[in-house]
Amino acid sequence: MSLQNQKVIIVGGSSGIGFGVAAELLSRGAEVVLVGRSAEKLKRAQERLGSESRVRVAATDARQEDQVVQLFATIGTFDHLVTTSGILPYNAPIGAVDATKARELIDTIMMIPLLLTKHSQGRLRTGGSITFTSGISKDRPGPGGAVVAAAAGSLSYLARALALELGPTRVNVVSPGWVDTPMWDAIVGEAKKGMWEQMGKRLPAGRIASPADVAKAYVYLIESELTTGTTLSIDGGHALI
Ligand SMILES: NC(=O)c1ccc[n+]([C@@H]2O[C@H](COP(=O)([O-])OP(=O)(O)OC[C@H]3O[C@@H](n4cnc5c(N)ncnc54)[C@H](OP(=O)(O)O)[C@@H]3O)[C@@H](O)[C@H]2O)c1
Structure with a gap:
């Protein structure tokens, strides 16, 4: 119960990686606030986590600055912020490149962390932590992957600058490889199982990650009081192949 009495906001916590982070933090005694746009998805996630008093939800579109202001006004003070929000990649x-679609992706990947950090000031405990989520697509861009690579890659530099500005509060990034989440069901559907098998054979680690696997990287960055300005890859060796 290493995170007892710690309150953590997880923007993107209603699904995939964020949901896995919420489950792991709860098992370590933390109190979590799950944030996403869909109230229905949040309700389902809360039920799956056991609906206990340590799980709260807040329906918010974190691209909208007024909604971010309202979110923090409702939640009050807290210890750690995690962002795992994302939409389908635009390749x-x-x-x-369609400028509207590119802006939509940049708004979600880059602006959400920026707006959340801005408005968390004065509410996030000094000496607490902020953890953003980027991904392997910045290191190994797929065909037509320039927008995704640039947006995801920018988070490492955002975290480095903020680590300097906000210290002793720590700011880091988790960079996952492929993780088995609902996002992939939307991208490849039924083909997912075959893709996982093939990719598992290529990866040095031998398999695709689950949200529970990558949740450990977030726990490390929340707990490690001397880690800041860092991007932590948890990709099964994907960057090497
Ligand atoms: N899965 C992978 O293989 C993988 C690998 C590397 C990096 N990543 C990155 O990791 C992040 C999470 O991916 P995932 O696979 O866990 O995706 P996911 O299962 O689709 O979850 C995305 C979460 O973000 C929330 N969200 C989206 N837009 C939002 C907004 N404007 N405001 C607040 N919440 C918002 C979604 O809820 P609502 O839809 O209700 O808003 C949902 O809770 C993404 O940035 C993704 O690019 C994923």
């Missing part, structure tokens, strides 16, 4: 050859 297109550079000559065909």
Whole structure:
């Protein structure tokens, strides 16, 4: 119960990686606030986690600054902030990039962490932590992957600058490889199982990660009082292949 009496906000906590982080933090005694746009998804996540008093939910579109202000006004003070919010990746050859779609992705991947950090000031405990989520697509961009790579990659530099500005509060990034989450069901559907088998054979670690696997990286960054400005990869060796 290493995180007893610690309150953690998880933006993106209603699904996938964020949900796995919530389950892991709860098992260590923390109190969690799950944030996402869909109230229905949040309710289902709360039920799956046992609906106990240590789980609260707050329906918020974190791209909207007024909603972020309202979120922190409702939640009050807290110890740690985790962002795992994301939408489907937008891939297109550079000559065909749609500016509206590119902005939508940048708004979600880059602006949400920025707005949350801005408005957490004065509510996030000094000496607590902020952990953003990027991903392997910044290191190994797929075809037409420039927008995703740039947006995800920017978080490492955002974290380095904020670590300097906000110390002793710590600011870090978790960079997962492929993780088995609902996002993949939307991207590849039924083909997922075959893809996991093939990729598992190629990865040095021998298998695709679950949300529970990557949750350990978030716990480490929340607990490690001397780790700040860092990007921690947990990708099964994906960056090497
Ligand atoms: N899965 C992977 O293999 C993988 C690998 C590397 C990096 N990543 C990155 O990790 C992050 C999480 O991925 P995931 O697979 O866990 O995705 P996921 O299962 O689709 O979860 C995304 C979460 O973000 C929330 N969200 C989206 N837009 C939001 C907004 N504007 N405001 C507040 N919450 C918002 C969603 O809830 P609502 O839809 O209700 O808002 C949901 O809770 C993403 O940034 C993704 O790019 C994923």
